[in-house]
Amino acid sequence: MRAGVDLGGTKIEVVVVGEDNQVAGQSRQATPTEGGPPAVVAAMAQGVKEAAAAAGIEPSELSGIGVGSPGEVSDGKVSHARNLPDWDDAFPLAMEVGEAVGAPVAVGNDVGVAVDAEAILGAGRDHHSFLGVWWGTGVGGAVVIEGKRWLGRGAAGEIGHTVIKLGGRRCECGRRGCLEAYAGRGSMERRARKKADKGDKTILFDLMKKHHHTRLTSGIWERALHKGDKVAEKIVDEAIEALGAGIASVVNLLDVEAVVIGGGLGTRFGQKGAERIEGEMGKHLFVPERPPVVRTAALGDLGGAIGASLLAPGREPVATP
């Protein structure tokens, strides 16, 4: 048995899986907002312990642990982990988790391992090539070619920084017109805040408080849409239009068989969201009569953790970081 850990900005998902990749145990921890990397390591170790217990084993019996982490991953170290407080410098995550749990640890990029999981076990399984688009706080991605994630020189995947509007909206990355500036949940929240400050009526922030969140989560966006909130509708419309254009550009260049939509918002909006993205994409396809299949990530919320488990030492290696 091995474990997979999906380290997110709000929660830490852990699965323990067998050789058949079936989930034998799982747990979820809140990501600590204080205490920096050491507190996160403690929460990860606790998560592994609980998931192992659910699978009926001791953590030290795990053959290995794979971790999907935000930020820059290199050689088991993680730096610039977005959405994780006080985590800019390189931190030896693999070593620290390994010592805390007593099993060998490998670390990969969070979106990368989730796309690997879809390629091997999920929505991409039957496709020779596909584009994975992870729509969440940011917009991450990966291109799978001949069944393998293409890594380039190690930094491939930044579909969120496709320029969809020259001279357009300012992105968190400092540049202008990036897809993420329109479709990233972080940018969408800033946009909503601006509109609310300007006096536009919206229930987004009331819902946020009511549900004891400090950010507009995917669930909040979904609830606001469900209640017909005009500000939410407009911002989500813009996000989907931007995603459609960015994805179509990749399809025009690479002619992949399929597009797999994952991530927090992608999973939350599900098939209906994927169909709306497909519609916007269709407007920009150069060969519109043969569009790629557009699917949602089949492994859902646990895909990141299952994908991370594929990295666990002791398994046949998959692409990393």
Add this chain to the structure above:
Amino acid sequence: MRAGVDLGGTKIEVVVVGEDNQVAGQSRQATPTEGGPPAVVAAMAQGVKEAAAAAGIEPSELSGIGVGSPGEVSDGKVSHARNLPDWDDAFPLAMEVGEAVGAPVAVGNDVGVAVDAEAILGAGRDHHSFLGVWWGTGVGGAVVIEGKRWLGRGAAGEIGHTVIKLGGRRCECGRRGCLEAYAGRGSMERRARKKADKGDKTILFDLMKKHHHTRLTSGIWERALHKGDKVAEKIVDEAIEALGAGIASVVNLLDVEAVVIGGGLGTRFGQKGAERIEGEMGKHLFVPERPPVVRTAALGDLGGAIGASLLAPGREPVATP
């Protein structure tokens, strides 16, 4: 010996090469503007005859002929050949040229074979992965991954239809905001015409008449820039800005090692043009500290014909179409 034919909108370049891929003979014909595909076939046969004579052989002694053609290429047939008059329906180009010359013929996509030539013999030779951008009447492209052009489901390469400006300028393809609407020489000419009609001063069309052209060729654009024509400068600036954004988007997603700029305008503007594109690209790179190498196509004007020769039957097969 084998022949390669680059079928362009204004000229037909033919080379005869040996096993070492060195050019042993060449010829250039004007592309017939009347008579449709049969007239084009006759001109191609004449070109092959002249190039073979220059190499000291008979056309029938050629082991095979490869053709790089615009339009949609499938199974030796070509349809919707842009810039070639009266050529919409599928025409059996391989068969007709084969009969006219007396040697077996294979046909591939013009940009595709030129990028193959750069991958195997030219600017991409030392790179594991690169993006080829063929900047001419349209903006074509190809991604080379692990030394091989990626074909997708057969229609890969349309970097010209990357959306760089949502809701932006109308493209010849009918959609809005495509890279080609800003950087394709066809769009650039329409833009210049509009500005001239509005009363903006430009020598572009005077130069065109003086040099007996019916279109603004790459040479005309270069001359106008050289003479400080403001309209030409503005349009070329916009084109380069658009190319930089479109290329950066691909680099952000695929993290390729290099970018190779070819095509009529790309070759004409040479290293200086490539450097300007590199500058614009740099503004949008997500990992700016490690940009890809930007190079011009090393095989220059003959690259298309040399690339076509790689397709010639009797040679080790390369990617096609």
